Amino acid sequence: MATLTEQIAVVFGVLGVCFAGPAAALFVLFRRKAKARQSRRSPLGSALLRSPRHSLREKLDGADHDLIWNLAWLY
Secondary structure, eight states, rough: HHHEEEEEEEHHHHHHHHHHHHHHOOOHOOOOHHHHHHHHOOGGGSSSSSOTTHHHHHHHHHHHHHHHHHHHHHH
């Protein structure tokens, strides 16, 4: 019975050693990513180069211009 307990302890020891390295690496990576996320600033807090919905406004203006041009050709 003692040998069975020793063998189980050895198996768990080997498994613990095998999983300790990757677990430590994952811990370091997640912690590093969380720290980088905290230091990142939101772009909405600073001055924006373009106003919100700028691209949408340009597309709508282009579509409006095309519609007016097509209507002009119909009449």
